[in-house]
Amino acid sequence: MHHLVIGNSIAGIEAAITLRRRDPAARITVVSAESDHPFARTALMYVFCGQLRHEDTEFYDRGLYERMKFERVRARVVSVQPGEHAVTLDDGRTLNYDRLLLAVGSAARRLPMPGAYDDPPVHHFVTRKDYEALDAAAKPGKRAAVIGGGLIGVEVAEVLHQRGLKVHWLVREPWTWPVALDPKEAGVVEEHVRHEGVDVRTAAAVNGMTRGAALTLDVNGEALEVDLVVGAIGVVPNTGFLANSGILLARDGSIETGDDLQSTSSPDVFAAGDCACVTWADGARRPETLWYTGRDQGRAAAAAMVGDSVKYRRGTWYNSAKFFDLEYTTAGFVPISDTAGRKHPGGGHWQTWFQKHPTEAATLRIILKDDRVVGFNALGRRWSTDVWLRWVHERRSLAFVLANLAESTFDEEFMAPFPVLPTATLEEGA
Template structure:
């Protein structure tokens, strides 16, 4: 029986395993050094916030794996010998594979800041990060102030988390406005205000210079690059993005760049070795997508595709229209299609914001053809299916504005804003 070994029990690896099991009777082993069972990484924040216990983040009950004959192995892979198809563990254990899937995800970026390895300094990605957070920032007596460096999705989540335990937070953002490399100005500035409304000390255009240690090797304070200001703190969150977690492949024959290099079939340079999820790097970009996509949904989609290939139905990885979502404190964010922070050449933005400063949308469209290209929506839920269809049908922005109500996904009895949006649209840039 062919033995499929998957390194990594995150959404990518587990999706692959589940689909292989649906399609075949192959022997499947999932290896992890993080947790015994699959959990939802994106839900770790809710455990710290007390919304859930860790066990609630596990999408399948513990009996699921045995019932579906998916073997789980807890261990840290130290190296891979692709000629003999052998995986070696840190404790000198080893196993053989027929096909290998690398789905090891990411690790938090550290850009060489002095003091970045001190106690109380960490990113937020792994279960272990959550455990450490309970050690260094369990409450506002142990942690009198926390500093977060890096203004992206993980940074704002960490700020929200610490805030729920009444720990004062200073949030250092390198950019002039929160996540403005991705979000258009109006949205980014609305989120700035929302962050401040939660009493976060948001510092824009501010860089971390250095982390200072106390006599026990624990963080004592940070120094700001621009002003030289020293901010005393007991915890530093490094949230300047993530990068592929592939150090264990250094001495293998598997070709890597920032991530494991794969073609459109998710194959590496070595036969029978595949890579998916956060740790995979496409050799050529797919449309507007980045070479490495550290996103839950893309990890899952790669897993769905790869399972087909492994089970004999060789398939290219062809993600459909881009979509994503996040939540910034109380404001939900969804995006369908492509909206760039500044409209691409030949494109235009339409922006609407509600007076209460918690809802807005931005639509990107082609200035010449008026074809709708994408939407960012804040504080209003929209239907994935409808936008996916409109993007496929290449609807015009006028059509989208006229039919926006069909895409509404807010709960029943919620106030609707389509009329207001449409009239703003008409007064701003009626094109027909």
């Protein structure tokens, strides 16, 4: 049996390890265009800041391939022929397989405005190559525009600011990181980041850019001169090379998979990680672009590849991040806030409890459905998602959660409890 894994990041490498454990005699080949050794792109910002060396982001030791008897191929796959069970590499070679795993992840979404890719083109911050180009260009004292209000945008704004560039963070939406934050939470982030010295502009549409002595952006009709631009408007699945393969792709380019992560169109082809279109808890179908879900999908896909009966379903949502020293923690179901105000996401009685800390840049939002707590969203403090998820599963009331909040404080011994004050609000909708 020859298992061929394309991509050696979290989804691909976890799949390869699972395959080896399950099938000691199998031939396992891992193809990667990016690096010899798997590394955590989630930690690229710490390398940029000089806090880690690139080697420190490698999440397995360098003896892994040899120990696991993985064959390493450093090349880019340019096409797949599922009918022939074969892939073609950019060096002209062909590799055959019995089972193929596509764990090809995602790349930066390209900026749509005119002039973005004229010479010198805008930067991104997703791949190692992106990192190297930005690292070379970002000299202290230069002026940078970061376009995009999400997590990668704020991380890039932070590392450039930390390096001594003058940073303009340009967010098209009315508030920052709208898929995760509501306007009140975003207000706390914006105030905090401005206080650090970054020029934060919301409702800032970049209509185009021209090059002369400097790069001039048209932002809402006004000129903004900078030395470099970073596009951080999300990611797209790395699946362009599958266009003529017959492998079924969703509208966003991700690979359509069944519950067992097998391609819905091509037997013996599986997908995992950022490039796989999967079913979410609410029934929606799209990729889960998270590190830990990449790990879980890689393991599940490998089990399916060796013939197990697999039904991949992610557990209840949780996530955490940190930017400009501001913690972000979420767990359970937190609907995306709408510019039109709070809404009822579906049937049932939805409510939102919210409180801002009186003196710290910290907030806590609790979502209720039919008087039971279903989700948490917090800034500024570090919380235990384990405890929050347990409370969601136990269908706890708001009164119970507020009375026991200290139990979910991550640094319980070192911090004053998050105060529950009469100024907290309980609004209809979520």
